[in-house]
Amino acid sequence: MRRMMNHVALAALIATPLAAAAAQVPVPHFAPAPTPVKAGEITLSTPRSRDLPAENWFRDGGYYQVRNVGQATLLPFIPPANLATGEAVIVAPGGGFRGLAIENEGWAVAQALADRGIAAFVLKYRLLPTPTSFDAFRDGVAAAMVGKPSAFPPPADTPDRALEDAAAGLRYVRAHADDYGIDPARVGMMGFSAGAFLTLTTVLKLPPADRPAFIAPIYPRMTARDVPADAPPMFVAIAADDFLMDPSLGLISSWYRAKRPVEFHLYQQAGHGFGLGRPGTSTAGWFDAFLRWREQNRRLATTPKR
Numbered sequence: 312m313r314r315m316m317n318h319v320a321l322a323a324l325i326a327t328p329l330a331a332a333a334a335q336v337p338v339p340h341f342a343p344a345p346t347p348v349k350a351g352e353i354t355l356s357t358p359r360s361r362d363l364p365a366e367n368w369f370r371d372g373g374y375y376q377v378r379n380v381g382q383a384t385l386l387p388f389i390p391p392a393n394l395a396t397g398e399a400v401i402v403a404p405g406g407g408f409r410g411l412a413i414e415n416e417g418w419a420v421a422q423a424l425a426d427r428g429i430a431a432f433v434l435k436y437r438l439l440p441t442p443t444s445f446d447a448f449r450d451g452v453a454a455a456m457v458g459k460p461s462a463f464p465p466p467a468d469t470p471d472r473a474l475e476d477a478a479a480g481l482r483y484v485r486a487h488a489d490d491y492g493i494d495p496a497r498v499g500m501m502g503f504s505a506g507a508f509l510t511l512t513t514v515l516k517l518p519p520a521d522r523p524a525f526i527a528p529i530y531p532r533m534t535a536r537d538v539p540a541d542a543p544p545m546f547v548a549i550a551a552d553d554f555l556m557d558p559s560l561g562l563i564s565s566w567y568r569a570k571r572p573v574e575f576h577l578y579q580q581a582g583h584g585f586g587l588g589r590p591g592t593s594t595a596g597w598f599d600a601f602l603r604w605r606e607q608n609r610r611l612a613t614t615p616k617r
Contacts, residue, residue: 341449344370355383355479357437360472364443375414376406378441378448383476385483386433388421389491394428397494398605401480401523403434405504405530405584407465408473409441415586416503423587427602430491432484436476436509439466465505469512477513478521497609499525499543501601504555504584507531511562514542525608527601528562530583535561544572546604548597550581574604 346368360381368377385401402424404416411417413435421431441448441463448463455461481498488495500523502510507528514522519541527546532555545566549556566573581592588595 341369341371341376341445341452343445344368344375347375349386351387352435353385353387353483355385355476355483357383357472357475357479360437363438363440367445367448369445374412375418376410377413377435378406378410378438380411380435380438383437383479384435385480386418386421386435387491388418388425388431388433390425390428390430392492394426395430395492396428396609397492398428398497398499398609399430399432399484399488399491399493400424400527401432401434401477401484401498401500403436403477403500403502403506403509405502405506406438408439408470408505409463409465410438411435412503412584412586416506416584419587420501420503423598429605430493432480434477434480434506436480437470437472439463439470469505469508473509474512474516477509478517481513481521481523497524499523499527499605501527501529502531503529503586504531511536514539525605529597530555530585531562533557533560533562535559536565538565538569538571540569542566542569542571544608546574546576546601548576548578548594548600550578550583550585550592550594552580553583555583572608574600576600 363379363381365379366377366381367379368375402417402421404411404413406412413433417433421433424431442451451462484493484498485495500510500513507530510526510528511531514526515536523543525544530549530553531547533549534557547563563573563575576597578592578594581589581594585594587598
């Protein structure tokens, strides 16, 4: 439980006060942390946001998180050549567009993908402002988690700056595909919570040529969408007790009615923010299911039409 509390805390910024109260999640115990050094980080071409305080790193339960991100970057995780499949995934961590659970839903996921031969690029996208004071930030998150109004409420939809960063990340990876041994036609995107919102928005708002080749929104908001007729294949995983779960399964129905490929995994219990899988729950199997789904779709894409 402690391992996952970091993202659940930031996820409370997404929830309505009633949903946050119902979730009964623990009050966060954030602690300031030094800025980690990550060799090979790539600065994207989107402009720096000027309305934020300095970028601020912190930990909860030992896992890095970051807020007030004003400059978008990509961090590559490239598999060894003997394992490489030629596929790539942009990984977008969650955090309510007010922070990023960048270790648990970024670096760890990207490393897991690279270990299985898939090049991965963690997107540190620009966020919306939170208080300069770390104590004010922590107290604001704690208030949201017990159902009180937040001093820095979440946006109603994916901010334009985050979408611009995702588009820039996709463009960068495709433009440098030869450098990384990647097929530019096989660059997908995976996002968690707010990162899942962002992943879906790339399909719903970007021109067809700029969209990911496939998407994997993990614990997204499950409401219906207007799905393009040429939307990419989609893999979704969420727990039944997640506050973003919608019993209508509108997101899945939208893809299905549009006659676009979709695979959906509803786990009995794990709450929100289970990352690569919450110990003691069946969510530990979603990542392997995703890999099998990608392999199936890769075979289908290369099978000659009769």
